[in-house]
Amino acid sequence: MILDVDRISTTLLMDNYTDRLLTSSRVAKRPPMLGNEEILPAPLAEHGFSALIEIQRDESRWRFLFDTGVSKMGMLANADLFGVSLDVEAIILSHGHFDHITGLASTLERIGSPTRVIVHPDAFQRRWLLLPDGTRAVMPHMDEQELRRHGAAIEKTSGVTALPSNDNPSLLVTGEIPRKTPYEIGFPLQHAETKEGLVHDPLVRDDQALVANLKGKGLVVISGCGHAGIINTLHYAIELAGTDKIHAVVGGFHLTGTTYEGAIEPTLKAMGDLDPRYIVPCHCTGWKAVNRIIQLFPEKFIQPSVGTTLDFYTD
DSSP states (O other): OOOEESEEEEEEEEOSOOOTTOOOOSSEEOOOSEETTEEOOOOOOOSOOEEEEEEEETTEEEEEEEOOOSSSSHHHHHHHHHTOOOOOSEEEOSOSOHHHHTTHHHHHHHHOSOEEEEEOGGGGOOEEEEOTTSOEEEOOOOOHHHHHHTTEEEEEOSSOEEEEETTEEEEEEOOSOOOOOSSOOOOTTEEEEETTEEEEOTTOTTOOOEEEEETTTEEEEEESSOTTOHHHHHHHHHHHHTOOOEEEEEEEOOOOSTTTGGGHHHHHHHHHHHOOSEEEEEGGGOHHHHHHHHHHOTTTBOOOOTTOEEEEEOO
8 A cells, every 4th residue: 555645756866977967857857067156066976876755745745865875975975065954754775785875874973863774684684796707705784783873773674664654655665576577687696694605695685666656647666776676676566556557767777787788678678568657777777778778768768867856746
């Protein structure tokens, strides 16, 4: 069950790309490059993701932070530059990979008060990357006790979370997403550290997304990396919300790199079948997949850029 909302806006506080010459549209509001008769400071773009989500229904508004980027201060620097307050109801982590969680401790410190952090239990897992040539490296991971010292009120759950509350389900955190498509393969390089050693762990079970139902328009689905597969994610959003109408899909689709190139065509075929009004491929989607989206869905595509606010609202 999910209630309709009148507006959902997503401000990209960190993404892989910035373009200061993009023009605003009805949906995409671009930050100004000029002000006070001077060129304003440039935002940072890094291989990471963070977005401020604002939900409105009637006269009520709620704000959430989705991921915190790949560096300790990058997202915070952009928030300061754009004048974005981090006074939020909760911080939601899409999964536990370093390009989405590294700024969490510094963000909690900046907020300076106890803050709800919604996260899948596996996000705290210690993980390694093992390359085919035998090269390996430990992935940075979260220190739960350190986060609690910085004010994190951590809620671990693999199930669906309704925000701001179960009685007022205006935004859903999907929790663990069922894997059904044969071409969405997770993250094959990932291994989990266990007492028995490193165990192949490609599914990234902690991958989760956000879902809102825009009144009269359909679902707005926001992913972090989409390790569960963006098509699996959209189908699960449809199942949770009880409607198959999708207004917008925003975020990382994880189609970059040779491992995932074979999934581009079936993913975009399935995307076309689902027929969202807008497609906003961020972060780890990759240039080859983005170019195919532009070719196949030019009227649906919106170019993301750091500082852009995607404003979806009812007429």
